Amino acid sequence: MPKLTFAMNVTVDGYIAAPGDDLGWSGGEGPDSSPGDELFQWWSDRVAATGLSLYGRKLWEEMSSHWPTADEQPGATPAVIEFARRWRDMPKVVFSSTIDQVGWNTRLVTGDAVTEITRLKAADAGPMDVGGATLAAAAMRAGLIDEYVLVTHPVLVGGGTPFFAALDSWVNLCLVETRTFPGGVVLTRYETR
Template sequence: MRKLIYGMGVSLDGFVAAPGDDISWSTPSEELHWYHNETVSPDGLSLYGRRLWEVMSQYWPTADQAPEVEEVEADFARRWRARPKVVFSSTVTEVDWNTTLHRGDPVAEIRRLKAEDGGDMDIGGARLAAAATAAGLVDEFRLFYNPVALGGGAPFFHALGNWLELRLLETRVFEGGTVLMRYELRR
């Protein structure tokens, strides 16, 4: 059975995006970017909601072809294209770059994908992750706290319905002051 990991950059006040879906405040340091790169293995699977998919698919498919691209970004672009992805959306009409579009029930599909053999799955997009969390499908949470407070926006944890009891697995401080807090769900 695959492990499902929900991880995103988070403001100190708990938001993954500022009002207007602005994520410009969460640009990772080079050290943090390399950390993210190492988690994108080709045997895993990335799950995206529509909004995050639109952001990712605008930049990463060709990021390594820019004339002055940093090696860390070029490496991520290559890994991102190679990794299988599933986009959950009823409005997206076309996907590319090793990606499958799923229009049905995301919880049922995530449950099916978890039951398959393979590497870890990561889930991105606060609304999609909220549905998976509420269904008890997320095994691990990775909160990358950035030294910024936004005052509003899209929360990392949407209304849960139940408490989540978590166990701390790791903390790590990256250059620039971003702090990783990695938890697993207590079952």
């Protein structure tokens, strides 16, 4: 069965977005913004290695508003061009009952997310990533996430959208990787036991 990973940028106090869905603390998009090239390349390589990416509506709208044409923008660096192409080519599923159209190698699912994620895991679609707080929370509560990757930025935002959902029971984790990036960003990767 393929591994389902929840990987996101997160603040030290545990948020993937500050109040008002503000992502400014994460360094923006592209390798020219803090924390820099090394972390941006790590995210790009992750996209290249992902067999299927599962998106909630909000994260889909954020990503699809920028990356489909990022490589065509004036001044696009080779790293941005590479990421944009990888992102467009990566198979994606968007879970939403409020949008009716998706593009860029993407399929829309309007039904029950947990049922569909369970089906996709059984179909062995390769390594899968799940992104977006609401979708990831549903997968967390259903016990479908096999790996958590927190890319922790050295900032406190005091509130917003939490990385972890409220759970009905404990989930024991095993630390399998740590890595430090420039700017004090720390990656920690945990597998479920």
